[in-house]
Amino acid sequence: MVSKQEIGALILRIVLGLIFFIHGLDKFQGGISNTVGFFESIGVPGFLAYIVAVIELIGGLLLILGLGTKIVSILFVFIMIGAMFTVKFSAGFLDGFEFDLALLAMSVYVLLANRMAFSLENIFFQSKQGYRKRAEV
Template sequence: MYPELGALLLRVVLGFTFFLHGLSKFQGGIGNTSGFFESMGIPGFIAYIVASIELVGGIAVIAGIGTRMISLLFVVIMAGALFVVNLSEGFLGGYELDLILLVIALYFVLNGSSWFSLDSKLSISKNQDINNSIN
């Protein structure tokens, strides 16, 4: 029970954090974010993709929908943020948040989280449908 409670707390915090980061990219003007990406040598359209993944993916992870797949996307985003943007700034005040979010997302890629997730509810009903059709 306690490991799943811990995973639930991590999942909600991870999803909420990414949701707020995506929301801030849109509220602050996605064009500004696109310009920042271009100043780092990243094509500007990637900002729209990243912001959308963070916003929609954050909500999905909170709800427990596609947690492993979305967490994999979060890992890719955070690896990019860590190596392209913040690595040169050092650990403190630089890439420590990126690293923490990357590792938490990697945890969900490897382990998933089923407690209070819609994925677990959907898989239970799929398994029941399969079992009922066999019997």
């Protein structure tokens, strides 16, 4: 039986993945050169725009599916910390870094959580005996 905590973690993981996926998609659809220009205007090397956009796009999709959740989450943590320190803190909390802080907290939760319910990681990497033990608890 799936617990309320597992359902909550599932919702959080999917929403976090969806938000990052859409942000990554937007960077490419809006013209990645615009994002490169923005990065350069704030003193960040432009090539990092490509890295961030790919992490957001692919990482968001992986998070929705429940694959590589720990790795993706830590990458999201780094992206949010970078965004907050380079741009968002100077705008203050409201209309500044409050959304980024929420995404950071969500990413940390997914990073620290045990294996997530309804994730492909559980299907691919959990032994049948481990699954039986979990089911008995």
